Amino acid sequence: MKRVLIIDDEIDLCMLIKSYLSKKNYEVHTAHSLHDGFKKLESVAPDVLLLDNNLPDGMGWKEAAHIHERYPSMHITLISAFQMPKDLKDQIAANINILEKPISLNDIEKYL
Numbered sequence: 001m002k003r004v005l006i007i008d009d010e011i012d013l014c015m016l017i018k019s020y021l022s023k024k025n026y027e028v029h030t031a032h033s034l035h036d037g038f039k040k041l042e043s044v045a046p047d048v049l050l051l052d053n054n055l056p057d058g059m060g061w062k063e064a065a066h067i068h069e070r071y072p073s074m075h076i077t078l079i080s081a082f083q084m085p086k087d088l089k090d091q092i093a094a095n096i097n098i099l100e101k102p103i104s105l106n107d108i109e110k111y112l
Contacts, residue, residue: 001026002026004112005046005048007052007055008079009032014030014032018030034057048074049075052078078096081101099111
């Protein structure tokens, strides 16, 4: 069973994604800040990370590269509510998927 960690401050979105993926037999954990997310990265050891771009305590895109360096086998998808500049997308997209909001549950499953 794949373990998924969702780090997003939109609690309703987290619960919706968690419910959907749990029904598809994923083990899903959530955090609503980078601080809490970093703690869960250690304790959960997820296979997949769904990381919001804009969190109350920092920008997901700034942390995504560091997370990838530390956990190179973890599949990371950055979820962004705003259109990212092409040069930033190109810089990030080498190792990290980018999914722009609005998203559908089917879109998320494609990135797992």
